[in-house]
Amino acid sequence: MPYRQENPARPAPSPGREASKASSGKGPANKAQGSPRARWPEARHYAALDLGTNNCRLLIARPQGDGFAVIDAFSRIVRLGEGLAATGRLSDAAIDRTLSALKVCADKLKRRNVALARSVATEACRRAENGPDFIARAYAETGIHLDIISAEEEARLAVLGxxxxxxxxxxxxxxxxxxxxxxxxxxxxxxxxxxxxxxxxxxxxxxxxxxxxxxxxxxxxxxxxxxxxxxxxxxxxxxxxxxxxxxxxxxxxxxxxxxxxxxxxxxxxxxxxxxxxxxxxxxxxxxxxxxxxxxxxxxxxxxxxxxxxxxxxxxxxxxxxxxxxxxxxxxxxxxxxxxxxxxxxxxxxxxxxxxxxx
Missing domain, CATH: 3.30.420.150 (Exopolyphosphatase. Domain 2)
Structure with a gap:
């Protein structure tokens, strides 16, 4: 993929569980894959993906002043945690909905020449028995590595944002x-x-x-x-x-x-x-x-x-x-x-x- 993720290691398959407002140029992978010229050729693009229990949300931005300018965004209600309280597992239907949204995100990451991205998953994946299996499947099918973060890090990121x-x-x-x-x-x-x-x-x-x-x-x-x-x-x-x-x-x-x-x-x-x-x-x-x-x-x-x-x-x-x-x-x-x-x-x-x- 023409972007580097902060946590690039492939997750090991599990047998049963897991706005407000440029810097360096494009990454070398863009030229190697013949990607179209970026709209801001000298700007480095960054991306953040937040997969929650209810929503899948992506933001792509470039540095601007002491903040950043949004280049692209995506949000879809996927209800990944639907039924989790009763079964302790992510349902097949919820996984399919979420993978469909993640594929849209992956396409945006490629087209926007993202240099560095981080993708996180929160409570649904923390609690689900098959959370790690879903993470592995998401990586295999979309190239997006989802990092299951702790509740404390989730809180700190929200404050920072x-x-x-x-x-x-x-x-x-x-x-x-x-x-x-x-x-x-x-x-x-x-x-x-x-x-x-x-x-x-x-x-x-x-x-x-x-x-x-x-x-x-x-x-x-x-x-x-x-x-x-x-x-x-x-x-x-x-x-x-x-x-x-x-x-x-x-x-x-x-x-x-x-x-x-x-x-x-x-x-x-x-x-x-x-x-x-x-x-x-x-x-x-x-x-x-x-x-x-x-x-x-x-x-x-x-x-x-x-x-x-x-x-x-x-x-x-x-x-x-x-x-x-x-x-x-x-x-x-x-x-x-x-x-x-x-x-x-x-x-x-x-x-x-x-x-x-x-």
């Missing part, structure tokens, strides 16, 4: 990432240029895992009971971390990166379709996010599916995201919520471009 959107202020801030299979909470000291992680926690509930575990609801009363059950499950999983958080802060700051917060921010703005330029960096009153969450939890599936920026793809998962978000706002009572449409991929790109060892 989005911390610039935190509101100015003194005292620690809380950054969170609601994923498909887990939720990461990170308490940071923002006085250094790159925030220092003071404490962090990974809870086993994301929008997919919580939805599948909590089950379905029938009728208005059933939906209220289901939402309360989700909130209770999440609160229990946060309890240890909550007990360590500082109290009586003056103006606590809160920043979220996930499909949940960007979707709810779109609803808050009344957008007819998702617009990253209006959502990324938005500051929303916490009371508005709570009101939207409460409204969505009372709707049935069909009502949620008719809402712009939710639709059929998110209608069954958004209530779990609302339950997680409201519980986070309970333990860190900020008056406003910062919204980031950036995170792990941007964190990876920043590390790659500054030459950090990953």
């Amino acid at each position: 989005c911390h610039v959107l935190l509101e100015p202020g003194d005292g620690p801030a809380l950054i969170f990432d609601i994923g498909g299979g887990s939720t990461e909470l990170v308490l940071v000291d923002t006085r250094p240029v790159v925030p220092k992680v003071l404490d962090w926690h990974s809870a086993p509930w994301g929008v997919v895992s919580l939805t599948e575990h909590a089950g379905q609801a029938v009728g208005a009363e059933g939906r209220l009971a289901l939402y309360a059950r989700m909130r209770a499950l999440v609160a229990e999983s946060f309890a240890g971390f909550a007990s360590r958080l500082p109290r009586d802060l003056d103006g606590p700051r809160l920043l979220g990166t996930s499909g949940t917060v960007t979707t709810l921010a779109s609803v808050h703005l009344g957008l007819s379709h998702y617009d990253r330029s209006q959502v990324d960096g938005l500051i929303v009153p916490a009371t508005s996010m709570r009101r939207i969450s409460a409204d969505l939890s009372r709707m049935d599936l069909n009502e949620r599916a008719t809402l712009p920026c939710i639709g059929t793809e998110r209608a069954d998962l958004v209530v779990a995201g609302c339950a997680i978000l409201e519980t986070i706002m309970d333990l860190w009572p900020a008056e406003r919520l910062g919204v980031a449409d950036r995170g792990i991929r941007e964190g990876i790109l920043r590390r790659l471009m500054r030459g950090d060892r990953l």
